[in-house]
Amino acid sequence: MASIDTMLGLIGKLESPYITVHQERCALVRNRHADCLRCAESCASGCISYDGEALSVSPEKCIGCGTCATVCPTCALEAHHPGDAALVAAAHTSRTANAGAALIGCGALLERARGRYDEERVVRVECLGRVDESLLAELAAEGADEVVLIHGDCPRCEHRRGRDAAEAVVDTAAKLLDIWGSPMTVRFSGKLPAFARKAADHDAGRRAVLTEGVSFAARAGAIVAERAVEDALGVGAEDAAREEPPRCVKVMGDGTLPHFxxxxRERLLDALAALGEPADVMVDTRLWGHVVIDTDRCASCQMCAVFCPTAALTKFADGDGTFGVEHRPSDCVKCRSCEAICPADAIEISEEVFAVDLMGGVTDRYAMRPRAVQHDTPHTIWHTARTMMKTDQVYER
Incomplete structure (x- = not known):
């Protein structure tokens, strides 16, 4: 796996008016022993790729589809084409205009239909891979009857990986809607419905587009200015304002890295709560995992809690000397960092989580045992923990 410095350089290249990069959230930046490569596996344009040995980024290939942001479990990548708020607003406008049916279409198909469909009725995204479960759950909570994802010729499209991501999202949404008792359906369609044909007045539809355009232009200008400073001074804009900029964000007072x-995820849980009580069944989706720790094998290093990006795993210490980690399934984004970095291979991520646990904020507690430290042994837990804490910190952009 690439070093942290290399990862910082690569991920930083993705920053653009289309994408904001939050490097401190990236599992690979937080700990080089993590193995998350979902952005590379799902990138629809080849901007991010992995050949089995090296990760590479080609910013010029980015089309702003946002698929990488959809699949990133920690939201280290944030899409702006459109941004989440603008996408939600446009989807709600579409649902209202279509009497309960929200239409979302891919850019390739809608470009061919330009001028022949009502922009108020159809939400445009560059690729359907931009759609995520929180958007679908929010539409369901507002009473939408159906969501239609309108696509072009996906098998022949050079960006067909986005369709794979969209299908995974639809599969997950279907399970959640069923468990929470929502009648809303989500389906794909290769054609625009007849009622979406262009009407005479599009002022309302353009209003949301203009709002997003203003935000997009402002962000683009800020990024251009920042890069001009870098080119002139050879450093980042923030670094130029400081004589000795910190290289990394230190661990917090409790010995863990910052969480986010x-x-x-919060919007998704809020939308599901608005739908009511779920069935008392297990949920098996791409979104949540249930951390299971083998306490007999556990080395008691608590590194899983140190590097957990969302604080789904946290440390605890009771007054009687009991200590360990707690796991909250509702906050787990299934990045699998804990599983990958555990020095004792004591962690396994269960694919299934109880639906009621997600809404109730249920927490599992794993008590740990003090372990003897053998400094003369090169592969002791002391050595492993010390090495990980020293080398795997969150670097600033």
């Missing part, structure tokens, strides 16, 4: 629960 994606807004998308």
């Amino acid at each position: 629960l994606p807004d998308r």
Whole structure:
């Protein structure tokens, strides 16, 4: 796996008016022993790729489809073409205009139909890979009857990986809607419905587009200015304002790296809560995992809690000397960092989570045992923990 410095350089290249990069959230930046490559596996344009040995980024290939942001479990990549708020607003406008049916179409198909469909009725995204479960759940919570994802010739499209991501999202959404008792359906269609044909007045539809355009232009200008400073001074804009900029963000007072629960996850849980109580069944989706720790094998290093990006795993220490980690399934984004970095191979991620646990904020507690430290042994837990804490910190952009 590439070094942290290399990862920082690669991921930083993705920053553009289309994508904001939050490097401190990236599992690979937080810990080089993590193995998440979902952005590369799903990138629809070849901008991010992995050949089995090296990860590479070609910014000029980015089409702003946002598929990488959809599949990133920690939301280290944030899409702006459109942004989440603008996408939600446009989808709600579409649902209202179509009397309960939200239409979302891929850019390739809608470009061919330019001028012949009502922009108020159809939400345009560069690729359907931009759609995520939180958007679909919010539409369901508002009473939408159906969501139609309108696509072009996906098998022949050079960006067909985006369709794979969209299908995974639709599969997950279908399970959630069924468990939460929502009647809303989500389906793909290769054609625009007849009622979406262009009407005479499009002012309302253009209003949302103009709002997003203003935000997009402002962001583009800021990025251009920042890069001009870099070109002139050979450093980042923030670094130029400081004599000795910090190289990394230190661990927090509790000995863990900073945490961030994606807004998308919170919106999804809020939407599901609005739908009511779920069936008392297991949920098996791409979104959540249930951390299971073999306490007999556990080395008690608590590194899983140190590097957990969302604080789904946290440390605890009771007054009686009991210590260990707690796991909250609702906050787990299934990045699998804990599983990958555990020095004792004591962690396994269960694919299934109880639906009721997601809404109730249930927490599992794993008590750990003090372990003897043998400094003369090169592969002791002390050596492993010390090495990981020293080398795997969150670097600033």
